[in-house]
Amino acid sequence: MGEQRSPRPLLLLLLLFLGLLSQVWAFPFSPSLDLDVTPRTTVFTKGLLGSQRFSGSTQNYSTLLLEEEMGLLYVGGRGALYALNTSDISTPGNLMIDWEASAEQKRQCLNKGKDNQTECYNHIRFLQRYNETHLYVCGTHAFRPLCAYIDAERFSFSLGMEEGRDRCPYDPAKGYTGLLVDGEMFTATQYEFRSSPDVRRNFPIPTLRTEEAPTRWLLEADFVGSVLLKESINSSIGDDDKVYFFFTERSQEQMAYPSQTRVSRVARVCKGDWGGQRTLQRKWTSFLKARLVCSVPEYELHLNILRSVFVLQEQDTQSSIFYGVFGLEWKNIKASAICQYSFSDIQRAFEGPYMEVQDSKWREYTGKVPEPRPGSCITDLHRSQGINSSRDLPDNVLTFARRHPLMASQIQPTGARPLMFKRSINYVKIAVHKVPALDGTIYTFLFLGTDDGWLHRAVEIEGDMHIIEELQLFDQPQPVESMVISSTLRSIYVGSHSGVVQVPMSSCQRYTSCYDCIFARDPFCGWDGKMCVEISSQAQRSNLTQDILRGTRGCKNSTEYVLHRRRSVMLGDDVLLQCELHSNLATPRWTLNGHELQGYGLNSGYRVGTDGLLIIGARPQQNGSYHCYAVENAVWVPLHVYTVRVHTDLSFPVEPTATTNPTTVSSTAIFTTSGPTEQPLPSPPAPLPPGPEFQTYRHMEAMYISLVAVLGGLCLVLSVVLLYVSFCTRGGMRDRKYSQQGLQVQGATDRKRSSHLELKTISSHCNGRQGRRSTSVPNIDDMGEGFLQIVPGEGQMSPKTPPPAPPLPMPPPLPNLDYANGLSATLPSVLRKMNGNSYVLLRQADPEGTSPLYHSFTEELNRILEKRKHTQLDLQPDESSI
Numbered sequence: 001m002g003e004q005r006s007p008r009p010l011l012l013l014l015l016l017f018l019g020l021l022s023q024v025w026a027f028p029f030s031p032s033l034d035l036d037v038t039p040r041t042t043v044f045t046k047g048l049l050g051s052q053r054f055s056g057s058t059q060n061y062s063t064l065l066l067e068e069e070m071g072l073l074y075v076g077g078r079g080a081l082y083a084l085n086t087s088d089i090s091t092p093g094n095l096m097i098d099w100e101a102s103a104e105q106k107r108q109c110l111n112k113g114k115d116n117q118t119e120c121y122n123h124i125r126f127l128q129r130y131n132e133t134h135l136y137v138c139g140t141h142a143f144r145p146l147c148a149y150i151d152a153e154r155f156s157f158s159l160g161m162e163e164g165r166d167r168c169p170y171d172p173a174k175g176y177t178g179l180l181v182d183g184e185m186f187t188a189t190q191y192e193f194r195s196s197p198d199v200r201r202n203f204p205i206p207t208l209r210t211e212e213a214p215t216r217w218l219l220e221a222d223f224v225g226s227v228l229l230k231e232s233i234n235s236s237i238g239d240d241d242k243v244y245f246f247f248t249e250r251s252q253e254q255m256a257y258p259s260q261t262r263v264s265r266v267a268r269v270c271k272g273d274w275g276g277q278r279t280l281q282r283k284w285t286s287f288l289k290a291r292l293v294c295s296v297p298e299y300e301l302h303l304n305i306l307r308s309v310f311v312l313q314e315q316d317t318q319s320s321i322f323y324g325v326f327g328l329e330w331k332n333i334k335a336s337a338i339c340q341y342s343f344s345d346i347q348r349a350f351e352g353p354y355m356e357v358q359d360s361k362w363r364e365y366t367g368k369v370p371e372p373r374p375g376s377c378i379t380d381l382h383r384s385q386g387i388n389s390s391r392d393l394p395d396n397v398l399t400f401a402r403r404h405p406l407m408a409s410q411i412q413p414t415g416a417r418p419l420m421f422k423r424s425i426n427y428v429k430i431a432v433h434k435v436p437a438l439d440g441t442i443y444t445f446l447f448l449g450t451d452d453g454w455l456h457r458a459v460e461i462e463g464d465m466h467i468i469e470e471l472q473l474f475d476q477p478q479p480v481e482s483m484v485i486s487s488t489l490r491s492i493y494v495g496s497h498s499g500v501v502q503v504p505m506s507s508c509q510r511y512t513s514c515y516d517c518i519f520a521r522d523p524f525c526g527w528d529g530k531m532c533v534e535i536s537s538q539a540q541r542s543n544l545t546q547d548i549l550r551g552t553r554g555c556k557n558s559t560e561y562v563l564h565r566r567r568s569v570m571l572g573d574d575v576l577l578q579c580e581l582h583s584n585l586a587t588p589r590w591t592l593n594g595h596e597l598q599g600y601g602l603n604s605g606y607r608v609g610t611d612g613l614l615i616i617g618a619r620p621q622q623n624g625s626y627h628c629y630a631v632e633n634a635v636w637v638p639l640h641v642y643t644v645r646v647h648t649d650l651s652f653p654v655e656p657t658a659t660t661n662p663t664t665v666s667s668t669a670i671f672t673t674s675g676p677t678e679q680p681l682p683s684p685p686a687p688l689p690p691g692p693e694f695q696t697y698r699h700m701e702a703m704y705i706s707l708v709a710v711l712g713g714l715c716l717v718l719s720v721v722l723l724y725v726s727f728c729t730r731g732g733m734r735d736r737k738y739s740q741q742g743l744q745v746q747g748a749t750d751r752k753r754s755s756h757l758e759l760k761t762i763s764s765h766c767n768g769r770q771g772r773r774s775t776s777v778p779n780i781d782d783m784g785e786g787f788l789q790i791v792p793g794e795g796q797m798s799p800k801t802p803p804p805a806p807p808l809p810m811p812p813p814l815p816n817l818d819y820a821n822g823l824s825a826t827l828p829s830v831l832r833k834m835n836g837n838s839y840v841l842l843r844q845a846d847p848e849g850t851s852p853l854y855h856s857f858t859e860e861l862n863r864i865l866e867k868r869k870h871t872q873l874d875l876q877p878d879e880s881s882i
Contacts, residue, residue: 035296035337035421039456039470040520040585048471049507054089055499056082056096060172062481063127064495065135068488070152074135075500076124081137083155086486089493089502095155099124101142109142119143123172126187128180134158136180138168145170166191167202175222179243181271188223188245197221199245199269199287208275211283215357217405221249221265225309228271229317229343240377241271244346246292246309246324252406253355253362262329264292264306266322266346266411270377270390277391279398285390288375290349290407294326294339294418303337303418305329308430312444318343325427325448326418336427338420338446338465339413350375352409364408370394374401420458420465426451429483431492433505435459435523438535438546443523445505447492449480455494455503459523461548468522473501490524490536508532514545514555515637519583521551551633564641569618571648578612579628579640586630586637588613593624618646 056077063076066086073089075082079100085091101109101122109120119142126138130149138147145164148157169176169189175197178187184204190197197218198210210217225246232240245267251260267289275282295302303326312321322341354374356365372382374397378389387393413419429449434442446465448456453474458467473480473494482495490505506524509532511517517525517532526535526544538544545554569575581588590597590606590613600608605622607614615622628640 035418036423037420037458037465037467038584039467040583041469042584043469043510044472045475048473048503049510050504052088052090052502053499054082054084054094056080060123060481060497061495061500063124064482064484064493064500065127065129066484066486066493067129068486073484073493074127075495076127076137078124079122081124081127081150084500086489086491089500097150097155097157099139099148105142105144108144112143114143119172125168125172125176126178128178130180131183136185138164140168140170140172143170166200166207175224175247177223177226177245179226179228181228181243184271186226186243186269188221188226188247197223199267199284206275206282208273208282208284210287211280211402211405215403215405217287217289219250219252221247223247224306227311227313229311229313229320231317240379242268242377243271244268244311246306248304248306260302260304260329263304264294264324264326265289266292268350272378272389274390276393276398279395280402285393285398285401286375286377287401287405288350288407289405290346291410292324292339292341293410293412294324294337296417296421303328303335307428310430310432312432312434322346323430323432323446325430327426334424334426336422336425337418338427338430338448340419341411341413346411349407349409349411352407354404355406355408356404362406365404370396370400372397374398374404415463419460427456429480431483431485433485433487437523437548438526438541438544441548443548445523447483447485449483449494451479452477453480453496455480455492457506459521459548461521466521468520471503473503474498506534508534515635516582518545518547518554519551519632521548523548527554552635562638562641564643566643566645568645568647569615571619571646572617575615575618575644576612577615577626577628577640577642577644580611581630583630583632586632589629589631589636591627591629592622615644620646620648622646
């Protein structure tokens with residue numbers, strides 16, 4: 001057999017290459033990226049305040065329609081529609097319409113090879129107000145879309161069903177968006193299995209759609225949203241209003257980064273477009289699209305997948321703002337960015353130069369542009385020239401529009417960078433709300449839903465984002481599928497796979513102290529001197545305090561009640577002083593006798609974590625008063641005071657409340673206001689006399705020696721049992737030797753015979769149990785409640801085997817001791833540190849061990865026993881001991 005080369009050098013080179021690659025890739029996501037925002041507080045489902053839930057008999061609550069005037073929230077689920085009370089969606093008696101696909105339609109869906117668990121149902125994709133009396137709804141209907149009218153007053157179907165293939169996607173997973181505007185339906189999706197996605201006006205007649213040849217206007221587009229903007233400044237009858245569509249598609253132009261194959265877009269069409277007379281018949285004459293850019297230039301980080309969009313419309317359309325949620329193209333990397341765009345920048349891009357295909361590549365068009373400008377809506381200016389509708393446009397204008405749907409200018413975000421960037425998070429939905437603060441300043445509030453069922457509440461402060469809190473809406477991770485805001489009720493409604501959750505825009509009562517209320521920088525909340533309240537609910541606001549810009553001012557006159565604890569610890573022991581921080585933005589700071597502790601390395605005697613301070617190997621110089629502070633926004637807030645005393649003898653007083661069962665107090669529980677004067681710290685409890693359990697502690701060394709003796713006696717007992725079982729079954733055995741591969745036996749003669757060793761659990765009798773476990777290595781830990789039996793082969797044992805020593809008596813088990821440092825353990829164990837913030841207990845183990853394959857079983861037991869006879873307990877283990 002030829003010599004095989006070791007793959008280890010190649011493996012090391014591969015690991016080195018991967019490590020360098022990971023560092024290069026992690027560069028854009030390094031902590032130096034100041035846009036990465038950390039939520040101040042984390043609230044789990046059990047801590048949600050004022051929330052309500054609804055979950056019907058179905059799933060996939062993906063479509064929401066809020067009508068605040070009616071006090072109703074219409075919900076479209078899988079095969080059902082609901083009308084919920086907006087004040088409390090969990091109120092019993094909610095109206096429901098059952099609209100499930102028929103059994104025959106489900107069977108046909110299965111015959112098409114679709115999934116019976118997800119696709120062969122009627123998923124509601126469109127639900128909007130049609131007129132004053134009716135709603136209009138469309139569903140996938142098991143891959144055969146249908147639409148229907150709903151009588152809003154009776155909440156029941158009205159008239160018959162309509163074919164929905166041109167109005168609703170067949171697939172529940174396809175991107176889709178739609179609008180009903182003045183009785184006209186505008187939608188964008190992939191309508192058929194083999195068709196290309198396009199933008200359509202479905203009724204009234206004539207229906208319009210995008211062009212596919214010779215220049216395809218859309219390429220594998222995935223739509224996420226649409227909005228109507230009334231821009232009719234130059235039109236007396238409003239036909240300059242436009243519908244904007246937002247989507248991601250496969251890139252057509254040449255990209256600076258070949259690894260990116262998709263781009264984010266915004267497209268627009270004129271609401272009054274009727275198509276061309278000869279050219280572009282039944283096609284849009286006003287379709288234009290431009291690229292949306294969301295990137296971090298200094299890191300060359302480009303987020304090119306548009307996941308959600310929200311348009312914050314102002315009374316002046318020109319002041320409207322677009323917000324987009326962007327992600328990376330790679331599915332296995334989580335990252336999100338929020339980019340903000342002004343309407344004027346989007347409008348400027350559509351009024352700029354066009355792109356055209358030259359030599360199979362998209363390049364900026366530099367030729368003459370015909371008049372009137374292709375892609376523009378018909379206004380009073382056009383009518384003065386005899387062009388009353390799109391059908392009157394000249395053929396050269398329509399031909400140019402057909403070949404030039406793409407604009408050359410790219411739309412950059414406000415400030416040329418994202419408003420916010422988040423690593424390890426996939427935002428999938430966004431909703432925006434304007435909030436007036438106490439000083440009258442209007443702040444932009446963002447609600448961001450994640451792909452695992454969390455809601456982030458963030459506020460924009462002078463161009464920077466501050467995430468006030470992250471809320472876990474669902475126990476089981478699931479994407480947020482829909483979100484709407486009720487300004488009247490100050491609630492936000494979130495739909496997902498399992499149900500709908502109603503949460504208040506803000507829960508001021510969660511902030512239980514002045515500092516917590518001010519540090520939150522929540523425009524909804526203010527401190528009234530006793531509690532954190534909603535500003536909108538207060539008629540008298542002169543006594544309220546709020547600091548949104550800095551989050552530092554307003555609590556100078558408030559007093560804090562700091563918890564005081566005494567801790568006693570034996571010389572050389574480790575002690576944990578607990579001090580958990582409520583805020584994710586706070587930093588723990590510790591002082592000893594008024595001086596700040598600097599450095600927490602292994603040699604400093606201290607380790608600090610988010611849960612407290614660990615004193616390592618307590619020494620006399622570590623006696624004193626320890627103060628724990630939470631530092632946030634450069635403000636030091638005291639949380640705990642510990643008086644630590646290090647004892648050099650084994651008998652010392654212990655305070656049970658401070659040591660054996662320490663109390664953990666969060667930062668929200670330590671601030672209370674009791675008046676204008678500062679309250680004194682409570683007197684520490686008197687020391688208790690030593691209890692009887694600490695008398696046992698004095699005999700610790702004897703216990704360890706006893707434990708070593710027990711282990712040695714156990715080894716000898718096993719040896720006796722093995723020999724007894726062997727003689728019981730065979731009556732006598734000759735000498736045998738164990739080889740490493742097959743445990744071969746060499747007899748007294750030159751003849752070699754193969755033998756196998758079986759170890760099985762038996763009782764104290766010779767016959768034992770029937771179950772066997774074959775192995776080649778005895779394992780003491782696998783004994784269970786019985787013993788190990790050797791089932792011999794044909795080999796014989798030499799009579800020179802020394803007799804085993806008699807077993808030692810087994811002492812009673814060692815008790816569990818609660819030490820003065822508040823850590824409970826079973827001997828022998830020592831405290832270990834992990835990652836700087838966590839502490840674990842690891843059992844002592846023998847670091848050296850020789851495989852029993854090289855010795856006889858009896859010799860191995862004797863070797864272990866002999867070694868452990870000399871093992872002594874180190875009462876003060878150093879940092880490297882186990």
